[in-house]
Amino acid sequence: MIIQFVDSLGVPKNEILTITSAASDSILVTANQITTQFNLPLDPFRDNVTYLVTQSGIENWITLGYRNAVFINSDECGPEFVFSDLAIWGTSYDSVRLVNTRILEGIDVNVRIYDY
Amino acid sequence: MFGFMIIRILFLILIGVPVTVFAQSKWVPSAVRVGVDLYDIVLTTVKSNRTIYEFNADVDFHKYFFSFDYGIFEGSESNVIYDYSSKGYFWRLGLDINLTPYEKSRSVVFFGLRYAEAAFDDKVQFDFNSYYFGNGRVIRENKDLYATWYEMVMGLKVPIWKFVQLGLTGRMKFGRNMKTSNSLESLLVPGYGRGISRTEFAINYHLFFRIPFRNKPIPPKPERKKAAVEAATQSVN
Secondary structure, eight states: OEEEEEOTTSOBOOEEOEEEETTTOOEEEOTTOEESEEEOOOOTTSSEEEEEEEETTEEEEEEEEEEEEEEEOOTTTOEEEEEEEEEEEEESSSOEEEOOOOOOTTTSOOEEEEOO | OHHHHHHHHHHHHHHHHHHHHHHHSTTSOOEEEEEEEHHHHHHHHHOTTEEEEEEEEEEEETTEEEEEEEEEEEEEEEOSSEEEEEEEEEEEEEEEEESOTTOTTOOEEEEEEEEEEEEEEEEEEEEEEETTTEEEEEEEEEEEEEEEEEEEEEEEEEEEETTEEEEEEEEEEEEEEEEOOSSBOOSEETTTEETTOSSEEEEEEEEEEEEESSOOOOOOOOHHHHHHHHHHHHHHO
C-alpha cells in the first residue's frame, strides 16, 4: 500500500518523517528516509491499520480499512493474505485523497496526502 | 340421482381420456434409477481427509432423463503450515438426453445439463509471523456459505446384471457463483471442487439399480433413417 505526499499543486513532495503502526508500535518508516512516497505494510491480523506520522515534531494519523481475505492457492504455497477494497476510515490530516482502492504491491499510489 | 350419474360419467370421460392417452404415451416414465458414486466410497475409505457420499437418481421421459443428485462432503487439507476444513452438502438437478434410445440392451449414452448448489462451512487456521505486526494465530471461518454452478455432463449407463447398472459421468463445471465472506476464500466447495477455479472437471463412477414400474418397449429405429442407411449401403455396394 503506497502513500504519497504532495504539495498544494499536487506535485510529489520529499518528506522526512517517521511512520509507526498504532497497533504494534512498530516503526515502519524511519526519519532518515527522504522520499515522496512510502510503501507501507497492512496489518494481516486485522481489517484496518492506523499509521502515526511524525513530521517535524507534529504527529498526524490516518486509519485505512481494507478487505483482508485468506487465500489458499496450493499446498506448496500455503495461505496468503489478499488485501483489497482500500478505504480511508479517518485521518487528522486536512486533505487526503483515496487514489486507488486496489492494492498491488509497490505499483500504484493508493492514498495521496496533501501536505501544505 | 340421474343428473349426478351424468356428471360422473362426463367427469370420467374428461379425466379418463387424457389419462388413458397419457398412460400410453411415450412420455410416461417407465423406471426409476437410483445409485451411488463408487469412486466417492473408495475415496472415503482410502483417504482419511475425505468423506464424500453421493446419491443419484433419474427417471425417464421418452428419450430424456430427469436427473437429481445429492451428496454430503467433509474434507480437509493440512500440512505443517495450515489446517483447512470444509463441510457441507450439495445437490444437482438437470435433464439428460438419451443419445441411444434404440439400443436393445437399454445401455444409455447421454448428454445433459445440470444446475447445482452447495451449502457449507469452512475454516482455516495457521500461525503467522509478521515483521511489523507481531506473531499470532490466524483463524478464519465461513459460516453458511452458498455456491451455485452449472455442469455439462456426458456419460453412459450400462446394464451388467438384471436391474444392476454401471455408469460413468464426465462433468465440466462452470459458471460458479459464490457468496464468500470477507475473511476466507474457500478452498474446497462440496460437489464442485477447488473454490478458486472458474472451471472444474470431474468423473463419477456410479452403481445404479434400475427399478422398472411399467414395460416400455424399445422403440424401433425410424424407417426414414433405416431406408437412408439401406440406400447408402446399396450405393456403396
